Amino acid sequence: xxxxLLPENHHxxxxxxxxIVKTLSYRLLILVLDFTSIYIFTRQIKVALGFMVVSNIYTxxxxxxxxxxxxxxxxxxxxxxxxxx
Numbered sequence: 001x002x003x004x005l006l007p008e009n010h011h012x013x014x015x016x017x018x019x020i021v022k023t024l025s026y027r028l029l030i031l032v033l034d035f036t037s038i039y040i041f042t043r044q045i046k047v048a049l050g051f052m053v054v055s056n057i058y059t060x061x062x063x064x065x066x067x068x069x070x071x072x073x074x075x076x077x078x079x080x081x082x083x084x085x
Contacts, residue, residue, distance in 0.1 A: 014071050023064045031056055 014022075031052055038048040 014067075019064065019067050019071065023060060023067065026063060027056055027060045030059070 034052045034055060035048045038051050039045065042048060
């Protein structure tokens, strides 16, 4: 059923540049969420900024490698081939 929602030219692997862009866009979202939640609890901009910077350095690196490792795992991937017609 879900296969019908996927485009027919879906690729099974990702390029390095796609992984980098996905990593950066995800981290931007997390930066905003981290800052907002820490600021709500502490009401201190310096604390929120400090936590946001430190945690996002190591989690960005972790996310990038997590994505690249999962891209190499074949389990759960469906490769669609173009059919002539």
